[in-house]
Amino acid sequence: MSKDKTDSAPSPGPTEVDQPAAPERPEHIERARFPIVGIGASAGGLEAFEEFFHHLPNDCGLAFVLVPHLDPGHASLLTEILQRSTSMPVVEAENGVAVGANSVYIIPPNRQMAIAHGQLWVAVPEVPRGQRMPIDAFLRSLADDQGDQAVGVILSGTGSDGTLGMRAIHGAGGITLVQEPSSAKFPGMPASVIHAAYATHVLPVVDMPKVLLAAARQLTNNIHQSPEANAASEANAANAGAIDAVLALLHASTGHDFSHYKKGTIGRRIARRVLQHRLRSIDDYRTYLAAHPEEGRALFTDLLINVTRFFRDPEAFKILKQEILPQLFADKPADYVFRIWVAGCSSGEEAYSVAILVRELMNETRKAFKIQIYSTDLDEESIAKARAGFYPPNIAADLTPDQLHTYFLHEDAGYRVRKEIREMLVFAVQNLIKDPPFRQLDLICCRNVMIYLEPELQNQLIRSLHYALRANGVLFLGPAESIRTHPELFTPLNGKWKFYRAIAASRPKRAMLLGDLSWQTGNSGRAAKRVAGKLEPTNLAELTRRALLQSFAPASVVTDTAGNIVFVHGDTARFLRPAPGQATLSVVDMALESLRAELDAALHRAAEDGTTTCGRQVSAKIDGEIRNIRLSVRPLAGADGHQLLLVSFQEDTPTPTRQASTAAVDRSSAEMRRIEELESQLARTWEALQSTIERQQLANEELMSSNEELQSTNEELQSTVEELETSKEELQSINEELVTVNGELQANSDHLTKTQNDLKNLLDNISGGIIFLDQQLCIRRFTSEAGELYRLQAGDVGRPLADIKSTIETHELLIDAQAVLDSERPGEQEVRTSAGKSYQVRLKPYRTLNDDIDGVVMTFADITARVDANARVRTAQLFSESIVDTVREPLLVLDGELQVIAASRAFYQRFEVAKEESIGRQLSDLADWQWDLPAFREQLLNILPRGAAIEGFAVEANTHGGRRMKMLLNARRLAGTQPLILLTMEEVRSP
Numbered sequence: 001m002s003k004d005k006t007d008s009a010p011s012p013g014p015t016e017v018d019q020p021a022a023p024e025r026p027e028h029i030e031r032a033r034f035p036i037v038g039i040g041a042s043a044g045g046l047e048a049f050e051e052f053f054h055h056l057p058n059d060c061g062l063a064f065v066l067v068p069h070l071d072p073g074h075a076s077l078l079t080e081i082l083q084r085s086t087s088m089p090v091v092e093a094e095n096g097v098a099v100g101a102n103s104v105y106i107i108p109p110n111r112q113m114a115i116a117h118g119q120l121w122v123a124v125p126e127v128p129r130g131q132r133m134p135i136d137a138f139l140r141s142l143a144d145d146q147g148d149q150a151v152g153v154i155l156s157g158t159g160s161d162g163t164l165g166m167r168a169i170h171g172a173g174g175i176t177l178v179q180e181p182s183s184a185k186f187p188g189m190p191a192s193v194i195h196a197a198y199a200t201h202v203l204p205v206v207d208m209p210k211v212l213l214a215a216a217r218q219l220t221n222n223i224h225q226s227p228e229a230n231a232a233s234e235a236n237a238a239n240a241g242a243i244d245a246v247l248a249l250l251h252a253s254t255g256h257d258f259s260h261y262k263k264g265t266i267g268r269r270i271a272r273r274v275l276q277h278r279l280r281s282i283d284d285y286r287t288y289l290a291a292h293p294e295e296g297r298a299l300f301t302d303l304l305i306n307v308t309r310f311f312r313d314p315e316a317f318k319i320l321k322q323e324i325l326p327q328l329f330a331d332k333p334a335d336y337v338f339r340i341w342v343a344g345c346s347s348g349e350e351a352y353s354v355a356i357l358v359r360e361l362m363n364e365t366r367k368a369f370k371i372q373i374y375s376t377d378l379d380e381e382s383i384a385k386a387r388a389g390f391y392p393p394n395i396a397a398d399l400t401p402d403q404l405h406t407y408f409l410h411e412d413a414g415y416r417v418r419k420e421i422r423e424m425l426v427f428a429v430q431n432l433i434k435d436p437p438f439r440q441l442d443l444i445c446c447r448n449v450m451i452y453l454e455p456e457l458q459n460q461l462i463r464s465l466h467y468a469l470r471a472n473g474v475l476f477l478g479p480a481e482s483i484r485t486h487p488e489l490f491t492p493l494n495g496k497w498k499f500y501r502a503i504a505a506s507r508p509k510r511a512m513l514l515g516d517l518s519w520q521t522g523n524s525g526r527a528a529k530r531v532a533g534k535l536e537p538t539n540l541a542e543l544t545r546r547a548l549l550q551s552f553a554p555a556s557v558v559t560d561t562a563g564n565i566v567f568v569h570g571d572t573a574r575f576l577r578p579a580p581g582q583a584t585l586s587v588v589d590m591a592l593e594s595l596r597a598e599l600d601a602a603l604h605r606a607a608e609d610g611t612t613t614c615g616r617q618v619s620a621k622i623d624g625e626i627r628n629i630r631l632s633v634r635p636l637a638g639a640d641g642h643q644l645l646l647v648s649f650q651e652d653t654p655t656p657t658r659q660a661s662t663a664a665v666d667r668s669s670a671e672m673r674r675i676e677e678l679e680s681q682l683a684r685t686w687e688a689l690q691s692t693i694e695r696q697q698l699a700n701e702e703l704m705s706s707n708e709e710l711q712s713t714n715e716e717l718q719s720t721v722e723e724l725e726t727s728k729e730e731l732q733s734i735n736e737e738l739v740t741v742n743g744e745l746q747a748n749s750d751h752l753t754k755t756q757n758d759l760k761n762l763l764d765n766i767s768g769g770i771i772f773l774d775q776q777l778c779i780r781r782f783t784s785e786a787g788e789l790y791r792l793q794a795g796d797v798g799r800p801l802a803d804i805k806s807t808i809e810t811h812e813l814l815i816d817a818q819a820v821l822d823s824e825r826p827g828e829q830e831v832r833t834s835a836g837k838s839y840q841v842r843l844k845p846y847r848t849l850n851d852d853i854d855g856v857v858m859t860f861a862d863i864t865a866r867v868d869a870n871a872r873v874r875t876a877q878l879f880s881e882s883i884v885d886t887v888r889e890p891l892l893v894l895d896g897e898l899q900v901i902a903a904s905r906a907f908y909q910r911f912e913v914a915k916e917e918s919i920g921r922q923l924s925d926l927a928d929w930q931w932d933l934p935a936f937r938e939q940l941l942n943i944l945p946r947g948a949a950i951e952g953f954a955v956e957a958n959t960h961g962g963r964r965m966k967m968l969l970n971a972r973r974l975a976g977t978q979p980l981i982l983l984t985m986e987e988v989r990s991p
Contacts, residue, residue: 034101035062035151035216036115038142040135040165042069042157043739044185046081046747048205049155053086053104056209062151062216064104065093065113065120067138069157069736072110077744079106084751093120107134114141133394135189139165148173148268151215155179155205157189158736163196164309164394170198171307173268175215175275177201177208186739192392197301200276215275242282243267246299249289253296256378256431258303260457269302304379308346310398311353313479316497321357324474324499328442329367335578341438341468342375343446348386348427349395351375352417354445355424356407370578374438376430387427389417409718423585426566433457437468444469448478462486469502554650558636561607561643563587563600574622575629575649587647594620595629597693599647602633606645610635617652628652769839769860772846777801777817780855789833789860807833816843817856824853830863838867890985893974896944898923898937901980910965910987911957923983930957940971944979954988 041048045068070076076092082104083090090104093113097120099105105120107113112125112134125132135154139162142150152169154162156179166176178199181187193199201211243266244259251257258266267282273295274285289295311317332338340358342351355373362368377383392414396404408415432449444465450458465475466489475490477483477498483490490500555570565585579589588600595618602613613633620629629651636644763770769786773779778800782792790804802814811831820827826844833839839860846855881902884891890907892900903918913926923940924932933955942948950971958964966988974980 035149036099036118036142036146037062037064037151037153037212038067038139038165038169039064039153039155040067040139040157040162040189041155042159042161042186042189042736044156044743045069045740046078046743047156047185048179049078049082050085050747051205052153052155052208053082053088055206056086057213058087059102060209060213060216061101062212063099063101064088065099065115065138065142066104066106067113067135068107069134069161069740070107070109071738071741074109074741076106076109077748081744081747081751082106093122095122096120107138113138115145116141117145133161133164133397135162136165136394136397140168143168143172143174146172146174150174151177151212153177153179153208153212154189154193154199156184156186158186159188159732160192160392160394162189163192163198163392164397166193166198167196167307170200173265173272175200175212175272177203177212179208180204196392200272214278242286243270245286246270246282246289249286250296250299250303253293254300256300260433260454261303261452262454265452266303270299273299273302301379301381304382308349310349310395312350312398313497316476316479317353317357319494319497319499320354320476321361324443324476324493325358325361326365328474329361329365329369332367332369334368336369338369338371339438339441340371340373340443340445341441342373343430343432343444343465344449345375345377345382345386345427346379347382348375348389348425349391349398350445350447351386351425351427352389352407352421354443355421356403359407359421359424371424373425375425375427376432377427378429378431380429383427383429389422391415391417410721423564428566432464433461437464439468440470441468441473442470443474443476445476447476448481450481451478459485462489466490466502471502471504473502475500475502554630554632554648556646556648557587559587559603559645559647561645563603563645565590566644572649574651575620592620592622594618595631597689598631599633602631603645603647606633606635607643615650622651768862771801771858771860772855773801773817773858774846774855775821775853777814777821777856779804786858786860788835788837789831789839807835808839809834813841813843813858816841817858820845820856821853830867837862837864839863889987892923892983892985894923894940894981894983896979896981898940898981900926907985910985931955936969940981940983943971943973943981947973949973 039049039052049066049068066078066082068078070078079090079092086104088102088104090106092108093105093111097105099115099118099120108122110124111122112132113120113122114137115121125134139150139152142152143165150169150172151174152162152166154166154177166178170176176193176199178190178193178201180202181191181194183204184190190202194202201208203211240263243263247258247266251259270282270285274280274282277285277288279285279288289299328338338358340354342354345351351373355371358371358373362371375386377386390411390413391408395415399408404415407418407421409418432446446461446465450461453461462483463486466486469475474493475483477500479496479498481498483500489503491503493499493501553570555572555575557565557569557572557576558567559565563586565587575592575595576587576590577592579586584590588596588603591599598616598618602616605611605613612635613631615630615632618629618631619626621627629649632646632648632650634646634648636646763781763783766783766785768783769789770781770783771779771786771790771792772781779792779797781797782790786792789808790801790806792804796804801817806813808831811829813829813831816827816829820843824845826842828843829841831839831841840863842859842861844857844859845853846857848854884902885905887904888906889904890910891904892907893902895901900918900921900923903915907913908915908918911926918926924937936950936953936955939948939950939953943950950969953969953971954966955969956964956966968986968988969983970986971981971983974982
């Protein structure tokens, strides 16, 4: 069985984020009420980003977090560029900002980013530039924070950044979209995810929004359902029946039964397959599964959740090394065989992590136990990857530089586990539920397996693990798992990180063997009903088989073709012993000295030609006596297609009859003398052979010494290659960043070209001249209209304006321009050219986007028509004033507010007032408020809006000289565009 180890990145925020141990997140952590999409890209990603958002509706209800590879020393223009492709707000992420729907967030340059509880956290990266994996780091944290609601997208780019992040999202049950490599400008990153089989959808960027929106609808429905409602929905009869039907088909096609797995997890995985194939329901998927047998393998792989990482939960592994392993190592003899089982090891990262810790601890404590680490998983493909021990470069983020250098070899495409660690482990395919466990184990690591099983199966598994442990052995579980229901079997050592010590069984192991463990009852579905007092036939068969094997089968080992032991059956201690020096699993090195030559030859024949050696008798000294050993070597076919060898040892025990007959032989007979002679010859031949073997061993030692020297040289060369590879990675990273920057600059250049075109057309169509000057008053740019004031040509750009002859009369504009530069205040002048034209000149500071003054802008507006019109108006005004001044009666011109606009000379003379005391004042304020007549004022105010007139309104007024006059007032609206009132005053003289 495989397990999930959903990757997570610690938040660089003020507090470390608690990491859930499985896709089912703790209930106290509330997810966002909308899906969050993490998008990673590198070289060529800018075009993909623009195309993606161009086809995405602005009210999609999603949040997008973009993690491109940016130049750490260059300010990014990506925010500005992408804002042109979408109306959603595009902003650079800030520390602690809460992610909102219909928004786009971009990682800042030279920052690493993570998400926790719906908030983004950014920090300066500590990893060197060439080794940073920002996409992996963010997508891991997204998977950890959002679980099966996370969405990951990988677009164009080189390298493998993003692969492990997509692995985390895929393992958490989320949706993963990858750009089709043929449509990507740089296919490296998409191809890496596809090759690792972590892509749920592979499609061009233009098709991604449609699939993403369909997935978002499903995710949103899941988000807005409470856990109770969701569980109830999944448990309804129709849906549960459809899931059971799918599992039945899967069982028939693969032989693996998932009926005891939690229906919530199974249902979500099946729903993802439904979405991936764009089907409507689980019933449709059942039909599809029945018609496409290859889909069974894909569903099987999805259900296994093969996601892991090196040293996940570093604090737990720290406890393992500092507290648990020292306790287990204590009081163990030097020749002790330390046995570990990593159950559900997936692709081997956790198993190798345990091996590295054990090796580090033995080096530190100077102990050299023989270590046997059994690593098992249900998935054959995962076991094959684990056996290869080859991992992508991204694992550098999970290991210390010392661990990476000491225990891994750097190759072109990643890292390979060194031989000294690989030889500590044996990988095998095993069904943790059905198959018998290993025995007499000191430590079992079974992390994040039980969280997917229903309680009935959990209880069986716990008892099976207890059965496999020695007394006081330790069980290491995942953070979300517990065995509190079995206090009689285990006592806790560390409650937070789930370390438990096995309690010695209160009943014999044989009694447990007859219990209800699923691997004893041949469980192939739901728990079989038991008949009281009777054992199942399968139990009797299994029990009989075990008893016969124990009593009659010879001691045997299974080896690979190189002779390394992978499995031991029976007591081989009489024939095999640990070889002195460095620990080894070679059966030849561990065999008794008298068996080695024959055993080596038999292994060679079996490995090369498939020849079986059966019952070959070899004499060996055992317990001080010469014994006859029957040696057999048979080829075996491994489950994964690899050839294995079965080596059996069977000791011949002399019978009393044979001993008596031997004693009865007459030692004086010729036959006996011949036998003694042959035995003597045989002894001499044996001695000669031993001498030859010793010389051969000496030659082998010399060859080994030479080989060690060559290995040392090779390691030095390897070190040089690693340094070159590091430099290559840094250069590749820099190249990717430069490609990204170049893309941004190209997009910005295109935008500037469009802006330049717009500006050119704008300037060409503006009426009036414009001249742009720099701080030295040299010409930057000008329009053709400016040629009427300065005789400018295209080649004058860059020349001082003072060198250009002007047609302006008298006025010197350059002095005003310098004043604008000095004061940073605009100026305005009216000038006239020698051609008789008038211009209004505005001088304003030339301001940059940063509001810095970098020159002067001179604009020229042709006001010749206005100046001429003003002159004509002035002439007409003088003409009118002359006419008015000839009239003998006083006249006033008022505006709508009854303010004096003009007055006749007769008015000034009659009332003995000056022009300054009248113009601009209210009528009621004249002549010491003698004109403040409410009735008259009301009639005046009705003239303009109603078109009324006043005829013969009688008033009395005094002059400044004290003379009192009686006057008749007449008023009406003046014809014209302006609303004005003409008020005439006629003095009534007494007869």
